[in-house]
Amino acid sequence: MSRIVVTGGAGRxxxxxxxxxxxxxxxxxxxDRETSSAAELAGADQVxxxxxxxPATEQALxxxxxxxxxxxxxxxxxxxxxxxxxxxxxxxxxxxxLGGAAASGIRSIVAASSxxxxxxxxxxxxxxxxxxxxxxxxxxxxxxxxxxxLVIEQTIGMLQRQTGDDVRLAAFRxxxxxxxxxxxxxxxxxxxxxxxxxxxxxxxxxxxFNYVDARDVAHxxxxxxxxxxxxxxxxxxxxxxxxxxxxxxxxDLLPQFVPGSDELAAGLTGTLPAFSNAKARRLLDWxxxxxxxxxxxxxxxxxxxxxxxxxxxxxxxxxx
Numbered sequence: 001m002s003r004i005v006v007t008g009g010a011g012r013x014x015x016x017x018x019x020x021x022x023x024x025x026x027x028x029x030x031x032d033r034e035t036s037s038a039a040e041l042a043g044a045d046q047v048x049x050x051x052x053x054x055p056a057t058e059q060a061l062x063x064x065x066x067x068x069x070x071x072x073x074x075x076x077x078x079x080x081x082x083x084x085x086x087x088x089x090x091x092x093x094x095x096x097x098l099g100g101a102a103a104s105g106i107r108s109i110v111a112a113s114s115x116x117x118x119x120x121x122x123x124x125x126x127x128x129x130x131x132x133x134x135x136x137x138x139x140x141x142x143x144x145x146x147x148x149x150l151v152i153e154q155t156i157g158m159l160q161r162q163t164g165d166d167v168r169l170a171a172f173r174x175x176x177x178x179x180x181x182x183x184x185x186x187x188x189x190x191x192x193x194x195x196x197x198x199x200x201x202x203x204x205x206x207x208x209f210n211y212v213d214a215r216d217v218a219h220x221x222x223x224x225x226x227x228x229x230x231x232x233x234x235x236x237x238x239x240x241x242x243x244x245x246x247x248x249x250x251x252d253l254l255p256q257f258v259p260g261s262d263e264l265a266a267g268l269t270g271t272l273p274a275f276s277n278a279k280a281r282r283l284l285d286w287x288x289x290x291x292x293x294x295x296x297x298x299x300x301x302x303x304x305x306x307x308x309x310x311x312x313x314x315x316x317x318x319x320x
Contacts, residue, residue: 002225003027005066005106006044007051007097008073012189013112013177013214015040017070020218029064031057032073051093058100068108068225069101071152077189078116078145090148094155102159102167108228110221113153113173115238115275116146120258121206131254131264132276133208135236149173153236160234168228174217175210175240175275183295194296198247205257208274209244213290216241223286237280241288243271250274 004021008014009030015038021028022043030036035046051057051073061069074090075081081089094111101109118133119140120126128137141147153171160169182188188197197203204211220239244250250268254261268274271293280286 001025001027002067003029003064004225005029005031005061005064005069005101007031007069007071007093009041009044009046010034010036010038011072011076012179013174013217014072016179016214017072017218017221018044020215021222024218024222026222029066031060051096052089054092054096054100057096058103061097061100061106062104066106068110069097069106070221071097071101071109071111073097074112074148074152075145078143083144086144087148087151090145091151091155094148094152098152098155098159102163107167108225109156109159109167109169110224110228111152111156111169111171113171113236114146114149115173115175115207115210115240116143117141117150117153117173119146120208125259127258127260128264131261131268132272132274133238134276135238135279156234156236165233169234170224170228170231171234171236172217172220172224173236173238175212175238176204176207176245177214177217178211178292179214183292184297194245194292197245198292198296201246201248201253202257204245205253207245208258209246209250209253210240210273210275211245211292212240212288213295216288216290219289220280220284220286223280223284227284231283235279235283237284238275238277239280240273240275240277241291242273242277243291243293244268244273245292 004026006018009018010032018028019040028044030044030046031049035048073093075086117139119142122142139150141150156169156171192203251265254265
């Protein structure tokens with residue numbers, strides 16, 4: 001059992017992460033601007049704190065005597081605030097929390113980044129070198145949110161160069177997070193339901209049809225903390241589902257929304273996603289446990305089931 005501080009623990013992903021870590025047997029403390037009555041936080045301690053106050057943050061982290069910090073707190077949606085506010089806030093939060101954690105003697109430090117660092121949907125056009133996308137795909141952020149997430153990854157690298165291997169660090173890029181209640185019709189982060197995103201490919205296309213169940217992120221973080229001392233330091237991971245949030249193969253869909261991607265997308269047949277989670281599988285023996293094909297609830301409160309042929313297709317197309 002570890003004592004873990006989660007910043008932004010009262011947020012959409014934070015609530016599921018806290019609940020998952022508590023269920024895994026950890027003692028969890030949520031640091032957020034205000035305490036929350038959310039049921040998912042019932043098993044955790046909560047500290048109300050302004051994480052932009054770096055001295056206060058370091059002091060609070062030192063007082064917790066935690067084994068690990070998971071940093072989620074940020075302005076979480078691109079263009080949800082002025083660009084200068086997003087870059088100042090997210091980068092200052094990263095330096096305050098991550099730097100404060102290292103200074104206070106916490107030995108495992110993990111930060112949430114974003115797939116948007118890769119720069120897809122850039123107004124001037126975007127094409128990767130290959131698909132599926134992975135951690136070796138060069139980042140090319142084109143907005144303040146994506147740039148702030150890349151700075152968070154660079155902050156992890158900076159701290160590794162400062163501390164060597166005395167502190168174990170990592171960053172992860174969770175795909176479009178779907179919280180458990182959203183499978184039953186609650187709005188997702190962009191205001192649409194999961195079903196609406198499936199029915200209208202134009203809604204999921206800006207994220208290249210990526211997604212991940214919030215509970216799988218919690219499982220990933222638990223696996224990462226368990227093995228963080230045995231993998232290369234300051235690694236970055238994509239954390240995504242084994243399939244795409246789409247009813248049709250991405251080989252057909254991506255060329256409609258990403259001009260010039262016909263040849264690149266040709267291999268994304270069946271249920272294959274545009275983002276690879278192979279690195280997390282290889283280094284952490286982690287695999288997602290949830291898919292929209294089994295989690296999405298229909299009007300009769302029954303999960304949408306795959307036909308036997310579709311189940312076989314889904315299994316054979318999972319990347320390893």
